[in-house]
Amino acid sequence: MPFVRIDALGADSERLDALGRAVHDALVETIGIPPDDRFQVLVGHDGTSSTLRYDDYLGVHRDHGIVYVAITMRSGRTPAQKQALYRRIAELAHAYAGTQPRNVFVTVTENESIDWSLGNGAAQYAPSPDTANPLSSTAPVS
Incomplete structure (x- = not known):
């Protein structure tokens, strides 16, 4: 259940779609994400008044084709x-x-199952209250 945000400099909707497919296909191939588990925000930034900034860092030369991919997913x-996945x-x-x-x-930013609500205000991946704490039953504890 990764949540992906892609920010790309000088990207039109066609390029953003291609980048979204690339990231999703890589997630499916490398870490076993189900093919129908796609949650993405795709944002294109124009080259004239862009808010994307970058430098050459650790010997990697970047240019106006820069793409930032931020993936949030459960740890493990x-x-x-x-x-x-990166490759x-x-x-x-x-x-x-x-x-x-x-x-x-x-x-990649990792979190735990309780950190997700997939809709309806519920924490679908969280254990149910009955199984979360076996000592919470009304039975006496010995």
Whole structure:
């Protein structure tokens, strides 16, 4: 159940769609997200008055093709899975949207099941109150 936000400089709706597909396909392929589990915010920024800023950092040269991908998901993936995810996002962003891999900046933020409400004001992934604390029953505790 990842939540993805993609901000891209100079991106029209076609490029944003391609980037969204690239990230989703990479999530499905590398960490097993179900194909119908897509929740994304796609934002294009124009090149003249853009609020996106970037520098060359750690030897990575970036340009006006910069794409920021922020993924929020439940914790539990291994470092190897995350590295495969980053690599695949960069590959697919290049294949689908023509974005140079050096311009794909990805960050992952992890949280716990209780941190999600998927609608109706409910915490669907949280344990039910009856199973959350086995000592909360009315039976005497021995």
